[in-house]
Amino acid sequence: MTRFKITLEYDGSHFIGWQRQSNGVSVQEVLEDAAACLNNKAPVLVYGAGRTDTGVHATGQVAHLDLNRAITGDRLRAALNALVRPHPVSVLDCQAVPEEFHARFSAISRRYLFRILDRVAPPALDYNRVWWVSHPLDLDAMNAATEVLLGHHDFTSFRATHCQAKSPLRTLDHFKFRRVGAEIHSDIEARSFLHNQVRIMIGSLRFVGEGKWTKDDLYKALKAKDRCAAGPTARPEGLYLAHIGYPPLYDSLQTL
């Protein structure tokens, strides 16, 4: 048995999300079905580092799987890319790893990208790739307000009401907005996130960018520890799971 770490890109608009579900096609199902063809037809379980929701994309999702045959990482990548067609999933990298590697539990950081298109004209090219806000947002005000959320906090106000995590405490390590052409991109990093945390934070920061909320309003929303105190959940199509960090032992294996 060999364990493989795979790095993935996918178009979330074609999937019900990462996790296998009975009511739609998931990224996990597509990968597990492809991997089974390379495992003498025996079922394969594919474990993802993060469970992306319906419509959420990935440019750097990581998963692991075990195969009962010998194969090089490069050949496995090529075989999986052939077998997942025509689903919009691409295996960017594939490495044999020690058996104790676990895509989810070995991860020490997760980074997301959020893309906002803030212009009056709707997107024609990126219609399910960005969150369209039909008026310009105040980037400086948004960046100043992110300070409120950085660090270790109780993020109860910024988690989905059905979130399963035991603790609402999380440490937000990085949260910055930058202008990229007609878009605003945000890089958000933490060891882990609560369910919908990124999208609720973005939905709240949009209020700041529109001048509806001050930095202090955002602080009050955080302190309220109440989902109703924060802004609405941002649309999933602007969200990309961009990078999963692992301890140097595993990271040195990455070639990308």
Add this chain to the structure above:
Amino acid sequence: MTRFKITLEYDGSHFIGWQRQSNGVSVQEVLEDAAACLNNKAPVLVYGAGRTDTGVHATGQVAHLDLNRAITGDRLRAALNALVRPHPVSVLDCQAVPEEFHARFSAISRRYLFRILDRVAPPALDYNRVWWVSHPLDLDAMNAATEVLLGHHDFTSFRATHCQAKSPLRTLDHFKFRRVGAEIHSDIEARSFLHNQVRIMIGSLRFVGEGKWTKDDLYKALKAKDRCAAGPTARPEGLYLAHIGYPPLYDSLQTL
């Protein structure tokens, strides 16, 4: 009668091209049908600055049209964006212009963007937005070779055999490749281009990037004045009509 200059973004993968055709949906047809609804049902002709081929995108196509009613540019933009749905066309800007303005004949420069994804894994997110080449290209060699094509030349080798232009002489003002993440982007500018000129130049430069051709091979291809001497035509999905330049008189009207 008022003449309007409109700036457009569209997803070329959903259209047979810019020009109205009997065998598929064109951008021109979608816009003309929408504009007729705003012209007391009288037909409207929409003239584009460049006739993009099937699959070619635009982020800055310009067109003009005449309406028999009074309407502000902002209202026309909003009305057209509502009427073109669900086709992936977006009117970015709309300005009333002097009657002598002509989107095609007043243009003094045209700029294209070409996106190449040069990595082993196929694109999952940008599968009809980039030209996928499954191995890394030598950016420096490609940039050095573009020198051969810059300036005033007979571009017979780099025009489609069915190209209708009277003269094969064109002046290439700018041609540069740059690395953008996992992609190579190229900016190409001239007053005007021959049919398929950009895509044949890119298809030839790919040979240079792969080490199959030297800069001198590219020079010989140009001098041969024979389509068969140049490389293959690059795929349309990597090509974007990015900007149309007009004399300062008209450009000062632009707000974008």
